[in-house]
Amino acid sequence: MSLVAALKGNGPTGFGYGSTADEVVKDLNLEGKNILITGCNSGLGLYTMQTLSQKGARIIAAARTIEKAKNATQDLSGEFLPMACELSEPTSVAKCADELVKRGEHIDVILCNAGIMALPKLQVQHGLELQFLTNHIGHFILITRLLDQLKDDGRVVLLSSSAHQMAPKKGIELDNLDGKQGYKPWRAYGQSKLANLLCARELARRFEGSHKTANAVHPGVIMTNLGRHSQGDVINFLGSTLGNALFLKSIPQGAASQTYLAAHPDAAKYSGEYFADCNVAKSSAHGKDMALAQALWEKSEEIVKDFNL
Ligand SMILES: NC(=O)c1ccc[n+]([C@@H]2O[C@H](COP(=O)([O-])OP(=O)(O)OC[C@H]3O[C@@H](n4cnc5c(N)ncnc54)[C@H](OP(=O)(O)O)[C@@H]3O)[C@@H](O)[C@H]2O)c1
Secondary structure (H helix, E strand, C coil), X not given: CCHHXXXXXXXXXXXXXXXXXXXXXXXXXXXXXXXXXXXXXXXXXXXXXXXXXXXXXXXEEEECCHHHHHHHHCCCCCCEEEEECCXXXXXXXXXXXXXXXXXXXXXXXXXXXXXXXXXXXXXXXXXXXXXXXXXXXXXXXXXXHHHHHEEEEEEEEEECCHHHHHCCCCCCCCCCCCCCCCCCHHHHHHHHHHHHHXXXXXXXXXXXXXXXXXXXXXCCCECCHHHHHCCCHHHHHHHCHHHHHHHCECHHHHCHHHHHHHHCHHHHHCCCCEEECCEEXXXXXXXHCHHHHHHHHHHHHHHHHHCCC
């Protein structure tokens, strides 16, 4: 056990900083569960997919291309439905969702895991800054098109990040979603992760009165491919032995919170929460702002409507 894990201990769920995804599902049988995971070919998504499938869940494995989804699943035992879902291309996301509707898939969990971080230069696609488009709008399209497929006790889990605290002063700059009035890599990443958190909060509000849940997750800080666009001293330090020991979780630990929210029976009682270390955590003030959550939802609907999907 790492020093940090020992110091932090476990929380009310019985799990904590040091818990792994394998520990979370240890006593579970997930046969009959149908779980959609985006970003299934790398890092936390790949590990979560492996862990859930080993316990019997059928995985709808979404990646940017069908080849990536097939490659990620081909050596695993279990049941998989590989799907192409390029989150920065609204037509690809809509095609993926519509195919699942056409197949009559009933879905237990939509795990919105895929993401990109801190693009060094402003990139604009379909009139939107690329992290906002990929991390938020792509998943918004996927979720909203699949809402009728979600089972009565279905769950939506969105990967946010503690970096949601790096969002702009306004929280979400609804008047600067193309970044043209100012762009900073971490601020834009923070904004997109705040959007993931607010999307979970607003969805949970819309689920009130049902058994469906929606929650957001900060997985910890884990060395995955996510840092591919970031350079500099902080990333180098995190990769060093000392940085690793002090600040980093392993991939099995990083996958624990999303695995808990997706699969653990006890997690059914949580909705509209922000999780870290497998327990309810505190978010920024913007992360609790339900007026902003509603405004973001309405703006996202407008954006998606204009795509004419
Ligand atoms: N690692 C951390 O420390 C950390 C901390 C806080 C939050 N998170 C969040 O955790 C999630 C998983 O990240 P990770 O650490 O596992 O990173 P990762 O190893 O880079 O995996 C990210 C996944 O997202 C996919 N993806 C990226 N852009 C996409 C697009 N346009 N369409 C479809 N899929 C796309 C990637 O596919 P390709 O391989 O094809 O690019 C990959 O499968 C992210 O949402 C991230 O923001 C991670």
